[in-house]
Structure formats: structure tokens, C-alpha cells
Amino acid sequence: MRLLCLSNGHGEDAIAVRICQHLQQLPSSLKIVALPIVGEGQAYIERGIPIVAPTQKMPSGGFVYMDWRQFWGDVRGGLLELLWQQFRAVKAFAKEGGAIIAVGDIVPLFFAWLSGAPYVFVGTAKSEYYLREELKTFHSFKRRWEGWSGSVYLPWERWFMSQPRCKAVFPRDSLTAQVLQQWSIPAFDMGNPMMDDLESLTPESAYLSGEKGILQGRSLSVCLLPGSRIPEAYENWQIIISAVAGIVETFRDRMVSFLAAIAPGLSLDPLQETLERQGWRLKSAQYLSAKLPISDSTALVYSQGKYQLILTQKAFADCLQAADFAIAMAGTATEQFVGLGKPAITIPGKGPQFTYAFAEAQNRLLGPSILLVETPKLVAQTLKYLLNDPDRLQLIAANGLRRMGKPGASRRIAQCLIEKLG
Incomplete structure (x- = not known):
């Protein structure tokens, strides 16, 4: 099977690579390639995972959503042309058969849906904890407004997750998985890959409770x-x-x-x-x-x-x-x-x-x-x-x-x- 990793950020690249390392250890014949939508994908390069489309560092560093001026700086830096080239590479991959793992937010999720290939989504950017605690009660007016649709994930994001070609969704925590399951989304509570590979190399941790x-x-x-x-x-x-x-x-x-x-x-x-x-x-x-x-x-x-x-x-x-x-x-x-x-x-x-x-x-x-x-x-x-x-x-x-x-x-x-x- 051929697998394409789509990710949009340095942290997301690292998470995708961790998952790929375990995939390569399983008894399955996988050919893994990658497309880092933000940045140059150094994590993939270091692990020898081929990158299938052009990459480029943008002035914003991937934080365009925080400031419209950052967005226009990226546009002047060639963002739209880059995205078009990357989209064409994703479509070409899908036509040859295979599946996609999208890691990050709605951008790689949207790319995965557009491709026409089966896909899974590892959601790193959003959590229901942004809106509520374990009792699932909204707090301030601001949070009620942010959660107007009943979840931190907006209806169109949930639509991408509920499509037949979306085979699995891996939210970042248990609370988010529980909420997404209410919309018949194939959400699985597998934990957060951010907590992997944090073992200390020193004989004993100095931390004491x-x-x-x-x-x-x-x-x-x-x-x-x-x-x-x-x-x-x-x-x-x-x-x-x-x-x-x-x-x-x-x-x-x-x-x-x-x-x-x-x-x-x-x-x-x-x-x-x-x-x-x-x-x-x-x-x-x-x-x-x-x-x-x-x-x-x-x-x-x-x-x-x-x-x-x-x-x-x-x-x-x-x-x-x-x-x-x-x-x-x-x-x-x-x-x-x-x-x-x-x-x-x-x-x-x-x-x-x-x-x-x-x-x-x-x-x-x-x-x-x-x-x-x-x-x-x-x-x-x-x-x-x-x-x-x-x-x-x-x-x-x-x-x-x-x-x-x-x-x-x-x-x-x-x-x-x-x-x-x-």
C-alpha cells in the first residue's frame, strides 16, 4: 500500500514521522511519502521519507491565521502558486492509488478530501478543552460563541471527517473524541503522539513531586x-x-x-x-x-x-x-x-x-x-x-x-x- 503524509507545521511533521516509524515496523508492505504544506519538512528529510512536491519557507512561518498581514506577506512570497503545485501532486498521488494520513488542522484535512483517496485524520490543532471541562458545560459567553455549533470543530470540518472516505479520526484527547463520536464520526481515542519519545537519557530524572x-x-x-x-x-x-x-x-x-x-x-x-x-x-x-x-x-x-x-x-x-x-x-x-x-x-x-x-x-x-x-x-x-x-x-x-x-x-x-x- 502507498501512503502519503500531509502535515502543516514543524510539530505536525514530527508527529507524522513518529507514526510513520511505527508503520514501518509493522508487518505490512508500505511505501510512505510525504508532503509538508508548511515549511521544508526537515523531519521527513532526516528520516529519509521522500517529499513529493515543492516546499518553501513562508515569511509567517505558518501562522497566517493570526494576522492578515502575515497572510498577505505569504501571498507575496508565492503561497498561492505553492499550494497549487502541492494540490496537483496530491491529486496525482491519489490517481495512482493509495491512502492519505492528514496531520494538523483543516488544511491537510481539506487536501485529503479533495484528493479523492481514502484518508485518516490526526487532529492536533483543536480540543474541546478550549471550550469546556470534562462536565461538558460551556462557560463564558466567549466560549459559547466559539462553540456555537456544539463543538470546537466547525460543521464543515466535521463534514470532512464524516465522509465515507474518511476511515478514522484521531483527536488529541479523550474529551474531543467523545464529542466527535456524537456526529457518527469514526473518532478513536488513541492518545496524543506529542507525548511519545520524551524518555530521558539520563539515569534518573531529577524531578520529584x-x-x-x-x-x-x-x-x-x-x-x-x-x-x-x-x-x-x-x-x-x-x-x-x-x-x-x-x-x-x-x-x-x-x-x-x-x-x-x-x-x-x-x-x-x-x-x-x-x-x-x-x-x-x-x-x-x-x-x-x-x-x-x-x-x-x-x-x-x-x-x-x-x-x-x-x-x-x-x-x-x-x-x-x-x-x-x-x-x-x-x-x-x-x-x-x-x-x-x-x-x-x-x-x-x-x-x-x-x-x-x-x-x-x-x-x-x-x-x-x-x-x-x-x-x-x-x-x-x-x-x-x-x-x-x-x-x-x-x-x-x-x-x-x-x-x-x-x-x-x-x-x-x-x-x-x-x-x-x-
């Missing part, structure tokens, strides 16, 4: 997540380091370390410049041989007095596993951190991704695990609040698992996909 130590005065570890989009991530980093300065000032009686999980596509130079302006100093090469809480011997280690800050572009999972809390201005990375049962403090930025609107929507998606503050100065105060509220920490631990699910979703989706596509 409230009753095991962080409330009793042991050292704290804070993960720093500035996002991956250039140049927004560099601006986010300056905001995050301002928050770090507040923590250093507030927690003078306690050891605090900071683990910065930096996307491989970012340059470390602007990040280092910001640290040096704030009084952080790079440790000597001799210190780098000392045992670190992450599995990256090339990490850069900074110090300011008794405090330590580690920059790594290779140990993302280790940072998430080792940290107690996060200061986050990211999308997928924040969700993954919360899915490990840990609290994330978020600060709105200038965008185009991590704006106040995005942060507020993320807050609704992830519930009590997210603490949204207006300014960096409020981060240290919020951290103190969490340390004084063990009940909130317990609630957050349970909430993360419920909203993001257990690991293994990619394998479960791959197995179900083979069954449904025959």
Missing part, C-alpha cells in the same frame, strides 16, 4: 522554553531571562538551576549575549566535564553566583524530565511539559505566535497546569505561590496526564490506521 522534596527546601530546577520561531524566540528569550532575574532575586536562600531547551534551528549567539548582559558568565571547559543533569556533553553552562543555567540544543527530553517547573513561551513544548504532570508559567509575547491571545487559548487548553502572568516580574511570585500550594501541584500532576494522555499514541494510531485502511 511535591511530597518528595520540592516543598521541603531542596534545590529547584526550572525549564526555559522560548519557542523555535526566528526572530520571535530571541525576543521571547529576553523576556524569559528577565523572569529568571526575578527568581534569582527572590530565592536567595535556595539553590535554583535553569535548563534552557533551545530548538536546533536557533543560533545560540543572541541568547548568550542576553545572558552576558544580565551578569551570567560561561563556565570553564574543566567544569563541563562535571556531571550534568542532562545527556549533552556539548551544553553551555553559565553561572551567576551559586545559580547555574544550562543551554542545550540536544537534550530536549532531558530538560523536560529533569525540571520541576517551566517558564514557557512555546506551543508544542509547553504542552509536552504539562503532559508530564508539571506546571508551566507562561508570559505573553509580541508574536506572531506567542501573543496574549495564543497564551490565553493555551491556558484554556491545558487548564490548571498553566499559570498565565502578564509580566516577567510576576513569575517569581507565582513560583512561590505554587511551592506553598501542594494541593495545586497534585491537581496539576493529574491534570497533565488527563489532558495529554499516556505515551504510546503513535504506535496505537499506526496499528489502527493499518486496520482501517486495509
Whole structure:
């Protein structure tokens, strides 16, 4: 069988690749190709999955829905011509036989429907948690308006999911699957692939739950997540380091370390410049041989007095596993951190991704695990609040698992996909 992966974003590409890896391990003769609608599909390239149509980085980075000016910038950059070429490639694939797995939002779903081929949909962008809690009651007027059709998925999106050629839909959480099933949509609760491949490579995670130590005065570890989009991530980093300065000032009686999980596509130079302006100093090469809480011997280690800050572009999972809390201005990375049962403090930025609107929507998606503050100065105060509220920490631990699910979703989706596509 031939399978085409359609995805529209860096995170969506990574999810598609995880599912493909498990498909390739199953006893079935699959020929897998890909079409990343947004970006160049580096995740596919690294795994040796052929790309069947032209790709191109757009000025918006894929966030055209947040600002019409971003959209027009993409149009001037060749968006419409690119989409036409990609559509023709999808139609050509469908004529030769095979099936499609669409990962992301309505864009790849729409492409899959237009193709004429059988398809499955992995919905990563929407969740009923944006509108309601487990009791399925709408809250504010804003949420009732956003959910006017009875679901976070709009009627035309549900129509694409309910067509005979749509063999399966894999929503991102149990609540969304339950709601979609009300419209006779073949929705299956297989979990969220975002939580796969997050195992730490260090012998033992440094994270301890409230009753095991962080409330009793042991050292704290804070993960720093500035996002991956250039140049927004560099601006986010300056905001995050301002928050770090507040923590250093507030927690003078306690050891605090900071683990910065930096996307491989970012340059470390602007990040280092910001640290040096704030009084952080790079440790000597001799210190780098000392045992670190992450599995990256090339990490850069900074110090300011008794405090330590580690920059790594290779140990993302280790940072998430080792940290107690996060200061986050990211999308997928924040969700993954919360899915490990840990609290994330978020600060709105200038965008185009991590704006106040995005942060507020993320807050609704992830519930009590997210603490949204207006300014960096409020981060240290919020951290103190969490340390004084063990009940909130317990609630957050349970909430993360419920909203993001257990690991293994990619394998479960791959197995179900083979069954449904025959």
C-alpha cells in the first residue's frame, strides 16, 4: 500500500514521522511519502521519507491565521502558486492509488478530501478543552460563541471527517473524541503522539513531586522554553531571562538551576549575549566535564553566583524530565511539559505566535497546569505561590496526564490506521 503524509507545521511533521516509524515496523508492505504544506519538512528529510512536491519557507512561518498581514506577506512570497503545485501532486498521488494520513488542522484535512483517496485524520490543532471541562458545560459567553455549533470543530470540518472516505479520526484527547463520536464520526481515542519519545537519557530524572522534596527546601530546577520561531524566540528569550532575574532575586536562600531547551534551528549567539548582559558568565571547559543533569556533553553552562543555567540544543527530553517547573513561551513544548504532570508559567509575547491571545487559548487548553502572568516580574511570585500550594501541584500532576494522555499514541494510531485502511 502507498501512503502519503500531509502535515502543516514543524510539530505536525514530527508527529507524522513518529507514526510513520511505527508503520514501518509493522508487518505490512508500505511505501510512505510525504508532503509538508508548511515549511521544508526537515523531519521527513532526516528520516529519509521522500517529499513529493515543492516546499518553501513562508515569511509567517505558518501562522497566517493570526494576522492578515502575515497572510498577505505569504501571498507575496508565492503561497498561492505553492499550494497549487502541492494540490496537483496530491491529486496525482491519489490517481495512482493509495491512502492519505492528514496531520494538523483543516488544511491537510481539506487536501485529503479533495484528493479523492481514502484518508485518516490526526487532529492536533483543536480540543474541546478550549471550550469546556470534562462536565461538558460551556462557560463564558466567549466560549459559547466559539462553540456555537456544539463543538470546537466547525460543521464543515466535521463534514470532512464524516465522509465515507474518511476511515478514522484521531483527536488529541479523550474529551474531543467523545464529542466527535456524537456526529457518527469514526473518532478513536488513541492518545496524543506529542507525548511519545520524551524518555530521558539520563539515569534518573531529577524531578520529584511535591511530597518528595520540592516543598521541603531542596534545590529547584526550572525549564526555559522560548519557542523555535526566528526572530520571535530571541525576543521571547529576553523576556524569559528577565523572569529568571526575578527568581534569582527572590530565592536567595535556595539553590535554583535553569535548563534552557533551545530548538536546533536557533543560533545560540543572541541568547548568550542576553545572558552576558544580565551578569551570567560561561563556565570553564574543566567544569563541563562535571556531571550534568542532562545527556549533552556539548551544553553551555553559565553561572551567576551559586545559580547555574544550562543551554542545550540536544537534550530536549532531558530538560523536560529533569525540571520541576517551566517558564514557557512555546506551543508544542509547553504542552509536552504539562503532559508530564508539571506546571508551566507562561508570559505573553509580541508574536506572531506567542501573543496574549495564543497564551490565553493555551491556558484554556491545558487548564490548571498553566499559570498565565502578564509580566516577567510576576513569575517569581507565582513560583512561590505554587511551592506553598501542594494541593495545586497534585491537581496539576493529574491534570497533565488527563489532558495529554499516556505515551504510546503513535504506535496505537499506526496499528489502527493499518486496520482501517486495509
